[in-house]
Amino acid sequence: MFNRTATRHQQTASIGDVNPLLKYPHRLNFYEEAPLEQVTLEQFETWAIDRLRVLAEIEAARIRGGNFEALKTVVSTQCEKHLQLHSNSEKEYNLDEERWKDRVSHFILRLAFCRTDELRGKFVRAETDLFRVRFAEAKQAERDAFLASKRFSGEPISDDEKAQLKRQLMDTTFSIRTEEDFAKENFYRVPWTKVTDLVAQRRVFLKRGHAYVPSTLQSSIIFQEFQARLANALELTARALPRLDEDDRLLPIITHFSQGFLAGVAGEHGRSVGQYGDAVTADMIDDLAWKHFPLCMRHVHGGLRQNRHLKHQGRLQYTLFLKVLGLPIDEAIHFWRASYGNTMSDDRFNKEYRYNIRHSYGLEGGRKNYPARDCRCIIMENPPAVTETHGCPFRHFSTSNLQSAINGYYGIPIMSEEMSDIIRAVEMRHYHVACTRVFELTHDGEGLGDGESVTHPNKYVARSRELEKEKEAKKEVATEGIGNTLKPDS
Structure with a gap:
């Protein structure tokens, strides 16, 4: 080795x-x-x-x-x-x-x-x-x-050939403005197919199937070769x-x-409970969903609130998401039991659902600490049926349904230029870019930081909550400043 x-x-x-x-x-x-x-x-x-x-x-x-x-x-x-x-x-x-x-x-x-x-x-x-x-x-x-x-297909031209083609080379090379510039410049003769970008921009002289490339544009040859x-x-x-x-x-x-x-995403690996933020309680979920959830989790949460039930894949996706969000096991059981309401008895809930929730938290069965599904998994695996709510809306919704969902949840007008940008990214199958654009539009132009795209629903929420805290902190500082200016002299 x-x-x-x-x-x-x-x-x-x-x-x-x-x-x-x-x-x-x-x-x-x-x-x-x-x-x-x-x-x-x-x-x-x-x-x-x-x-x-x-x-x-x-x-x-x-x-x-x-x-x-x-x-x-x-x-x-x-x-x-x-x-x-x-x-x-x-x-x-x-x-x-x-x-x-x-x-x-x-x-x-x-x-x-x-x-x-x-x-x-x-x-x-x-x-x-x-x-x-x-x-x-x-x-x-x-x-x-x-x-x-390295060996490239281009070869430097001789001084005699350079002198013979002086007028043509000076006319086609933008960087050459004087006789002195021309004297300092070196040229390489390459097949024109190796520098099609320069040919398209008319930045090189062509003769008998070859392009004469100045050294200042040599990088184009290298990139084409790469x-x-x-x-x-x-x-x-x-x-x-x-x-x-x-x-x-x-x-x-x-x-x-x-x-x-x-x-469009590399994937995320196992996250522990609360790693993406502080612990939360069942009573906080509705408020968090409205303020901070990405479209995939808002859709699942909305389906749960509307139907008082989720199919298996939706429950699994949402349970793991809430676990990593910071919802403890006792709060998770309370949340799911309250969400089902009168649609089932306590006995049925304990028999059919309680075990699965505890299993997702690694407290039953093989006791594995299951990670929340990242964007790669949500986009590429388990496409939803008509009655299911899991999956990625940017990939699995029709254009009209997607526009309606974005408008309803985030208030972005359907006929706006911003919506057109989102749909354009979706049509190019860059669903994570579309989701990132929604985040930016709903957070005063702020992104996830360092130019990154959305790669995980929990990462989306963590950044959203972080920006909210920063905004509140700035308000407190401004309020204290106003209070100090209004305080009467002693």
């Missing part, structure tokens, strides 16, 4: 921007060679989920729109939390450890996202955006060292994947990853 501990003298023995004593000398990576080191099953899953969190937020940022600077902010924030990757000049970090995780997590997700054209396309886009940000943030010496280690190589690698991986279908350990995990990426 590869020894992942890098000593300090290894990290300080760098030459230029390349450290020959590191196993992975470059931060930038085209992921051409698969890692051969062993990893544990826990590392296999947790590292892939960390990378998936980053890619999911990149995809969400793409859907929301915005410029490249906004994308850089999202990537930097998410990578700092889940996928750190420092340059050779930052010697206080274990660079081999970081780059090993980056490489392994990339190849794991290849296994998950090579199965369909849709998954391959989303994966290539998100990984290319991640590479673009890393390339932009790298120092020039770091870029040069990386590019020197995309092409990754797309080809995914197709090769897809051909080899059937060999893994018999592996009972890996196949469920890989399927989990692909479902999470289609849902």
